[in-house]
Amino acid sequence: MSSTSSSPPVQLKSRIGAILRATSGNFLEQFDFFLFGFYARYIAQAFFPSHDETAALLHTFGVFWLGALMRPVGAIVLGAYIDRIGRRKGLIVTLSIMAIGTVTIAFCPTYATIGVAAPTIVLIGRLLQGFSAGVELGGVSVYLSEIATPGNRGFYTSFQSSSQQVAIFVASIIGFALSELIPAETVAAWGWRIPFFIGCLIIPVIFFLRRTLEETPEFLAMKHHPTTREVFASAAANWRIIVLGMMIAVLTTTTFYFVTVYTPTFGRTVLKLTTRDALLVTLLVAVTNFIWNPVGGALSDRIGRRPVLTGIAILSLLTAYPALHWLVEAPSFSKMLAVEMMFSFYFGVYSGTMLGALVEIVPKHVRTTCFSMAFALAAGLFGTFTPFAATLLIEHTHDKASPAYWLMCAAVLGIIAALTVFRGGEQAAKDRALAG
Template sequence: MSQSSSSPPPQLKSRIGAILRSTSGNFLEQFDFFLFGFYAPYIAKAFFPSQDETAALLNTFGVFWLGALMRPVGAIVLGAYIDRIGRRKGLIVTLAIMAIGTVTIAVCPTYASIGVAAPIIVLVGRLLQGFSAGVELGGVSVYLAEIATPGNRGFYTSFQSSSQQVAIFVAATIGFALNELVTGDTIGFLGGIEFAKWRIPFFVGCLIIPFIFFLRRTLEETPEFLAMKKHPSTTEVFRSAALNWKIIVLGMMVAVLTTTTFYFVTVYTPTFGRNVLKLTSQDALLVTLLVAVTNFFWNPVGGAVSDRLGRKPVLLTIAGLSLVTAYPALHWLVAEPTFGKMLTVEMMFSFYFGVYSGTMLGALVEVVPAHVRTTCFSMAFALAAGLFGTFTPFASTWLIDQTGDKASPGFWLMCAAILGIVATLAIYRDGKAATSQQPLAARG
């Protein structure tokens, strides 16, 4: 019996399934990261009580950032494990660690119940999440690059970032529904445990963990990893990563614009809309929800365009636009904040993030050595996220508090754009950087 013309061929089904299974862990990671940022004011009251609202918020974003500082540690430790043992096994381990951190935060009692132990437990949960996240993105990006069809590596790797946008969409939808349906600080009691409004979405994240584990366990190892004649030992991975520190630093600089813009338009936007622009929670959530939709769209567009035009021109164009428009756009927004103006500015940043990120992921996979690809990629991105990206909510809150200028987060984004321009010019200065058509196996 002939196959229906409406059904995709088996090979296409297999690749789509591999993309979904490999990126499923990204959903959990970004779902929890976004929740922590979106519910920062509630979490601040629950675990970091203070008479000063700004101080409590800074403490919360500080813990958010400290967890991100574990990313480089996870990148080198778990990255070496993936480069030595394999992509499939490594991605299952990272998911397990992420799950433990998520459950820890979800069930932690408040400061009112157990005192100073509460923020310590939350910090431990964030450290576990950061340790796992340090290699999650790199491991998934490498996996997608190694299963990509010729000439489409940027398009394939872009779905790593697109999968995170699904998490933002789901989390924002849950938050929007709760704000519409729930009034007051709590929604009642069950078994003597207070279910605060912020805690329900965290429990939703816990409930989907078994399903994501099922998806990850069905992953197949990439043909390229299986074809490697020799897999480096942990010591060899560490040594090679140290020898390639220059490309790791340049990769970090390229990735900074992706991480800072992403955390601004997703994690920080709800707080920015409510606390700074004084818009309603519903307005801020709706903007974030729409940003997630456009982020999902622009990522593969960026990857596909860079497959055809090259990585360098796309990276330089977007970084240049961000440099000259970030502060003016925010200044226009904060002068007379409205839902429409906030949506317009966020859509602009969403375009910048999506196209740049879809291009950057493919570029970074191509410029790191093949035999330590996961480690070097993860280190570069973990440093960008840990030192800059996840610091964005804290930096934005601090800049506004210190300068009194509500548009001052634009300066932070401009600095990220400058780093991206400098690093892109350095990586492609001699024309020897990998192109989207060059086989990955030829690198390293």
């Protein structure tokens, strides 16, 4: 009797532990990505010196984006490895590569010390991070979907994105503490490296967590694990669903990088708010992102993926520019917080739904590769390009609300893709994926 009564709590504890171990690598990825965006001004001064602040920022965000262009390469190469070897081993490999990139950036000397070698080393570090990140999200999402209980796939996969918000929250707390405890001149000179060093110290803990992962029962039950050549051939044959999956994911990636990575720079350099205000907004956004992701996943489990995806995308399309225009007309902390909370709601609910949808529409036997390719293309071509695009739009249009155009384009792509993929119903989309 006691054994039976204790079984559900034991199973729940085991599943929570598996979620924490699987998503730990996402923490490191987003922790470092956010820091790169938040300290972009200081990184620009250290590695890309220029008399023009906008030009220096564009160089920095350009390197940020170039690293993201390695995501599709990592998605296909590491995705094939995970689909062939297994989820557990693949996630350990991606973490190893990501750790090397993090350490490289944290300890790289400045341009003043080693000249042009400095930006080159930073670029290499970003390329390594982008290569590993290409499959990190897909590998974790697939892992969570394969350990999910029936009818709760959206809810389980949503914690992939929620884990990233924890990283943003922790990074914001560290940044806030530094801004309060250390003079601004010291932060600009070398203090910005401290959070990166902290990230390096976290790496051994994440390695320990990842090594204790168990392989998913669904992967173990597969009678045939495709070879690398078979994975590549199948991914090529399913290029259409990869492109549609990319279009669905674009709104997630652009909104995420806007409300997290770009927000601190937008608050300081465009709205002329204080560093403290920009950090506090970002911190609160991380909290609400964490909450809305599982809400979106659970909601889509109950009413379906398509209604949530199209509903949020339409709201984003209609409100992005009016909201930003209202903000930039008379910037204030309270107005920035209100607008960011709106975008946080859009991102969280949409992302929590999108992850489950993307897992379900890609072919099962190459699930990691196709999922990762779709998301990597969305992040590489659109998401991580957001800070650069926003800076460029403001520079050329002289309209501080113009980044909204970028978000509106993403919303249009999401609407078109969701209506196309789920035509005839969600079960039909799942059947087509299984047939593929």
